[in-house]
Amino acid sequence: MSFFFDKDTITAEDVSQLDANSASLGIPNGYLMECAGLQATNKIYEHYKLNSSSSVVIMCGIGNNGGDGLCIARHLATRGISVFVILLGDSIHIRTQESRLNWELVNTLTLKIRSYSIKNIKQLKTLCKSEFFMNADIIIDALLGTGVTGKIREPISTAIDMINQSNLPKISIDVPSGMNPDTGQITEKSVNCDFCITFHAKKKGFANIKTWVAPIGIPLEASLFIGDGDLRSAIKKRDKDFHKGQYGKLLVIGGSSSYSGAPSLAAMSALELGIDLCICFVPKGIGNVVRSFSPNLIVQEGVAENFSNSDFLQAKKLSNWADAVLIGPGLGKDPKTVEFFEKYILWILGKKIPCVVDADGIKMLGKLFKESKIARLTSSIVITPHMEELKSIVRFKNLPKFDEIEKRTKKLISILEKIGGVILVKGVYDYVIKISKKRSICRVNRSGCPEMAVGGTGDVLAGLTSAFLSIGNSPFNSACAAVYLNGLLGESAKKSYGPRIHATDMIKNLKSFLLFKKF
Ligand SMILES: NC(=O)C1=CN([C@@H]2O[C@H](COP(=O)(O)OP(=O)(O)OC[C@H]3O[C@@H](n4cnc5c(N)ncnc54)[C@H](OP(=O)(O)O)[C@@H]3O)[C@@H](O)[C@H]2O)[C@@H](O)CC1
Ligand SMILES: Nc1ncnc2c1ncn2[C@@H]1O[C@H](COP(=O)(O)OP(=O)(O)O)[C@@H](O)[C@H]1O
Ligand SMILES: [K+]
Known part of the structure; x- marks a missing residue:
């Protein structure tokens, strides 16, 4: 289905806009993560013909890409699959509520899931030599997604090496970790995945990657109707060294x-x-x-x-x-x-x-x-x-x-x-x-x-x-x-001053309104 607001490929900026526009429509971010996790689980389960004697390693970052990985861990475990979760970083640094909830759940569902939070590279290397890791059926890369910036830092860097050195089939979640999703550029290293399950639409920089696009419940309305995401990205940040x-x-x-x-x-x-x-x-x-x-x-x-x-x-x-x-x-x-x-x-x-x-x-x-x-x-x-x-x-x-x-x-x-x-x-x-x-x-x-x-x-x-x-x-x-902002200012002026509003009332409210919305 193609609409007059559709894009064939999307950038990281588009993703965060759609995310915020979905939230403006009342869809919590956690719903999207849940859909992402379940869609990826279904695809992996069918593609690799997994069953209750299968075992899977999932490497997770501390952002939402990692959150998707943790969600996949839950859904694989409910199908009886043994899962080995390696969180790259200290769990206290998990960045969002949705990812944190999934980490807590993974640590509650201990029948089929074993989870480790990595403090240093030595610990990571030891885990990668463990029997479970060596004998797993597949490895899932949920380290970095659309939020990647700059040079790859440790311990993610070593984790990418460990995935690439393993002989297991490799599936990347949303973006092969380390790749810039907008340009396809790999500054240093990225996961050489067998295929990538990417969410909502193909990312702009994907060229020679085998990709499966999974819908995750971002509604058509999030692309059609202008929302908070559009406004947030248009209010550009003032650089520290601006004059x-x-x-x-x-x-x-x-x-x-x-x-x-x-x-x-x-x-x-x-x-x-x-x-x-x-x-x-x-x-x-x-x-x-x-x-x-x-x-x-x-x-x-x-x-x-x-x-x-x-x-x-x-x-x-x-x-x-x-x-x-x-x-x-x-x-x-x-x-x-x-x-x-x-x-x-x-x-x-x-x-x-x-x-x-x-x-x-x-x-x-x-x-x-x-x-x-x-x-x-x-x-x-x-x-x-x-x-x-x-x-x-x-x-x-x-x-x-x-x-x-x-x-x-x-x-x-x-x-x-x-x-x-x-x-x-x-x-x-x-x-x-x-x-x-x-x-x-x-x-x-x-x-x-x-x-x-x-x-x-x-x-x-x-x-x-x-x-x-x-x-x-x-x-x-x-x-x-x-x-969009003009309309919100009209609504806000009506709230403050009643139904008789003037353009000056809208201007009067502008700064405090943006502050209130945390823009
Ligand atoms: N939007 C949506 O609709 C949905 C999005 N979803 C998913 O969210 C993903 C985007 O999540 P995101 O924005 O949290 O970013 P993500 O890719 O996890 O990276 C941030 C983390 O990585 C780190 N980090 C960054 N660069 C680094 C480097 N060079 N080297 C090392 N570390 C680096 C960074 O570190 P920090 O800045 O905290 O130090 C931070 O911890 C997206 O790809 C999709 O999978 C789904 O849940 C469904 C709904
Ligand atoms: N009935 C309405 N419902 C919602 N928004 C309206 C309505 N009438 C005008 N607006 C908004 O007010 C703004 C100014 O529109 P308009 O009054 O047509 O401009 P002008 O001042 O140039 O005549 C626009 O952003 C428009 O969307
Ligand atoms: K990834």
Whole structure:
């Protein structure tokens, strides 16, 4: 079965996103581990025709890959198979609750399982010379999975040697230990398995490994609906040695003689998300209004009270400084501003600077499409229209209802194939679509509440999207994370202040909300 959100192969980052998205849907991590353990047990049991006189060695790490191994130990033991578990490390260092529970169970089910927690390499080598080890039927590698980082450390390193030196059939769980699942690279050593039982989908780096893919209960919804996993991975960690400017430099181009709030809301949202610097480039006369929202904003004014071609050079200069640009909020429709916008957008399309186009910018884009001055958007541009704004760019009549997901997605993709780029279609459910010649993909957002249908919430969304872009996320991932967060902020504002919410309430809650969610 192939869906518009499916990936053929997945990375370690995808795995942790799916894991967190499953948790957002209410599926505890331990359920997935249990399914992983049982699926692997069934496959191994059948493939090697095991029976109650068989014996199996399982080498486990102290992460969740090891947890899978411990779970397999339980399931093999329930079939009468003798199991010899070697935990590589001190059991007090087992990292997660799920793995710890499986370790405790393995130590309770002593009829068929013998378990050892290895303190040093000498102890490991002695165990590998034991009669049980030498006479086992197979050996299972559950040392390292998708959580592997850097050089292989002891005692895992020696354990990999011991597995490779043994003549037993070798099965790796999820990833051959030591291999980078994203690249297939083996920096130093990895288990030479006979086959690998990998979970949910083939890992991106697997090339010449005999693999069996086991579903473990990660639901389709975890890939389709945007969730905590998407947000967590988009809020990138600030490196210890970062200096000012390395965690996002954003330029917001917006505002006009009539609108000063829209660019301010967008810029304030970006700052509250934690990016380093945000410059607001606004027309002359509204600079002080924008400044008054926060001394943390840097504000530059254009030459007149609406943007015109005379502002183009300065807009270019500031854009070359920025990691990402947002253009559109509050720009207005003055004919000189339309000319400025046209010149600027044609320039930025050629530059590949990541850019979000929102509000009045979208209407002006529509004009450019109609006049055939633009044929297609590039993949570095995100546009954030609601349905009416989208109609100003491409002609279409009605769409299937917001919750008829499969039909609506197909229709949206067919409409948007003409214009390309990344498109966030706002609504009760938001649809984030990446149009690509190879394969278009779509994700759906269900966070948010009807009380958000007030002025300004779209500006917050545009500010968040461009902020995620400025810290190095792809346009598609930025749009997904921003729309999910925007909806959660709406829900949280409603909880704090009741049903009458404003965009400013959402911004006010942003920092404490992220802190509460431990993001
Ligand atoms: N996500 C899912 O949906 C599901 C995932 N599942 C399973 O979880 C696995 C991922 O688990 P994970 O994230 O705990 O990482 P994992 O591979 O066990 O490694 C972490 C441990 O290894 C260690 N370590 C790291 N590098 C090292 C090195 N170079 N040399 C030596 N040690 C090294 C690291 O050490 P530490 O950093 O603590 O010192 C830590 O103890 C995944 O592959 C799948 O099998 C299933 O349960 C089903 C649901
Ligand atoms: N009825 C609704 N239910 C859930 N979310 C909504 C609803 N109406 C608007 N939103 C959310 O509010 C945000 C702003 O959307 P919208 O009001 O269309 O933008 P704009 O301010 O540009 O008009 C979007 O993230 C959208 O998903
Ligand atoms: K492994």
